[in-house]
Amino acid sequence: MLTVVVGGFFGDEGKGKIVSYLGLRDKPEYSVRCGSINAGHTVVYNGRAWKLRILSTAFINRETKLLIPPGALVKVDLLFREIEETNSWGRVFIDWNTGIIEDQHVERERRDNYLADRIGSTLQGVGVAMVDRVSRRLKLARDYRELKDLLIDVPGTINEALDRGSSVLVEGTQGAFLSLYHGTYPYVTSRDTIASAFLSEIGVGPKRVDQVVVVFKAYVTRVGGGPLPNELSIDEAMKRGWFEKASVTGRVRRVAPFNLELARRAVMLNSATQVAITKIDKLYPETRGVREWSELPGRVRRWIEDLEDQLKTPITLIGTGEDSLHIIDRRREYGLL
Numbered sequence: 001m002l003t004v005v006v007g008g009f010f011g012d013e014g015k016g017k018i019v020s021y022l023g024l025r026d027k028p029e030y031s032v033r034c035g036s037i038n039a040g041h042t043v044v045y046n047g048r049a050w051k052l053r054i055l056s057t058a059f060i061n062r063e064t065k066l067l068i069p070p071g072a073l074v075k076v077d078l079l080f081r082e083i084e085e086t087n088s089w090g091r092v093f094i095d096w097n098t099g100i101i102e103d104q105h106v107e108r109e110r111r112d113n114y115l116a117d118r119i120g121s122t123l124q125g126v127g128v129a130m131v132d133r134v135s136r137r138l139k140l141a142r143d144y145r146e147l148k149d150l151l152i153d154v155p156g157t158i159n160e161a162l163d164r165g166s167s168v169l170v171e172g173t174q175g176a177f178l179s180l181y182h183g184t185y186p187y188v189t190s191r192d193t194i195a196s197a198f199l200s201e202i203g204v205g206p207k208r209v210d211q212v213v214v215v216f217k218a219y220v221t222r223v224g225g226g227p228l229p230n231e232l233s234i235d236e237a238m239k240r241g242w243f244e245k246a247s248v249t250g251r252v253r254r255v256a257p258f259n260l261e262l263a264r265r266a267v268m269l270n271s272a273t274q275v276a277i278t279k280i281d282k283l284y285p286e287t288r289g290v291r292e293w294s295e296l297p298g299r300v301r302r303w304i305e306d307l308e309d310q311l312k313t314p315i316t317l318i319g320t321g322e323d324s325l326h327i328i329d330r331r332r333e334y335g336l337l
């Protein structure tokens with residue numbers, strides 16, 4: 001069983017929370033975190049919070065092994081720090097061909113005024129390291145002695161697990177409209193961010209995918225430059241309780257109401273089989289912490305059902321608070337569990 005989780009807007013939709021829930025609930029043998037260190041995924045569980053930039057948020061299930069695929073880019077010091085912070089020694093594995101970001105990439109990116117001022121890059125060195133990868137001079141995980149004990153063949157491992165009927169979770173990063181190809185170019189990140197791109201990153205063919213979950217937040221946020229239709233003022237965002245700060249850079253996130261047109265396109269680009277929607281408690285405060293569909297007020301259920309009709313896709317996971325378990329899971333109702 002292969003499930004891919006991706007973002008449907010501009011990142012920060014709550015993929016970290018959804019993946020951490022799926023880790024606990026579905027108990028995948030492996031969870032694969034794609035992308036790179038510009039993307040911060042937050043987990044809140046049992047009163048503790050983590051902000052992860054390399055490891056999958058499914059780490060909260062202690063039985064799940066955490067993989068880093070060949071298409072990812074990591075920084076060695078950050079990787080070791082996250083293994084410590086999540087207490088994950090012995091269950092983190094990295095592909096031989098994963099790219100390594102060095103301090104020089106971060107320094108080079110920080111000097112790039114175009115990326116800093118026009119694009120609003122997170123300046124973590126990811127784009128510059130990607131340029132080096134394309135120019136065939138980036139060092140890979142296999143070149144680092146300190147990674148020796150963590151190295152495996154990630155595509156081989158995943159495909160073999162799927163052959164055995166085991167489950168694998170894939171955690172995409174950012175969102176459809178930050179995609180290098182499908183986003184609001186040039187205000188985009190340095191990789192493709194749709195489901196098929198993450199399959200390529202991990203080395204699994206499209207026929208092996210069972211579920212593609214596209215995650216939306218109940219409103220839209222975006223950090224950095226680029227278009228954001230119906231953008232609200234900071235005052236208005238605060239008034240609505242939608243004020244947020246970015247987890248990697250600490251910048252204030254720009255805010256807009258839920259955007260149906262973008263959501264439809266994200267469903268199309270990813271061939272979504274399911275939709276997850278997070279933070280509905282920020283639209284309807286009375287839903288906070290609710291875990292049963294039947295306990296949602298009628299008007300909230302109608303809002304979700306109407307959205308489901310518009311997207312022609314079942315809304316199976318509904319986030320009602322920050323904890324990994326603050327979720328309504330309708331997959332059984334839909335015959336998906």
Ligand code: IMP
Nearest residue numbers: 011038039120121122123188189223224
């Ligand atoms: P870069 O990928 O760090 O160069 O940033 C390029 C653009 O993508 C900027 O607008 C960033 O704010 C945005 N971006 C990159 N990663 C993320 C993310 O994980 N969440 C939200 N925005 C991101």
Ligand code: MG
Nearest residue numbers: 012039040041
């Ligand atoms: Mg984020």
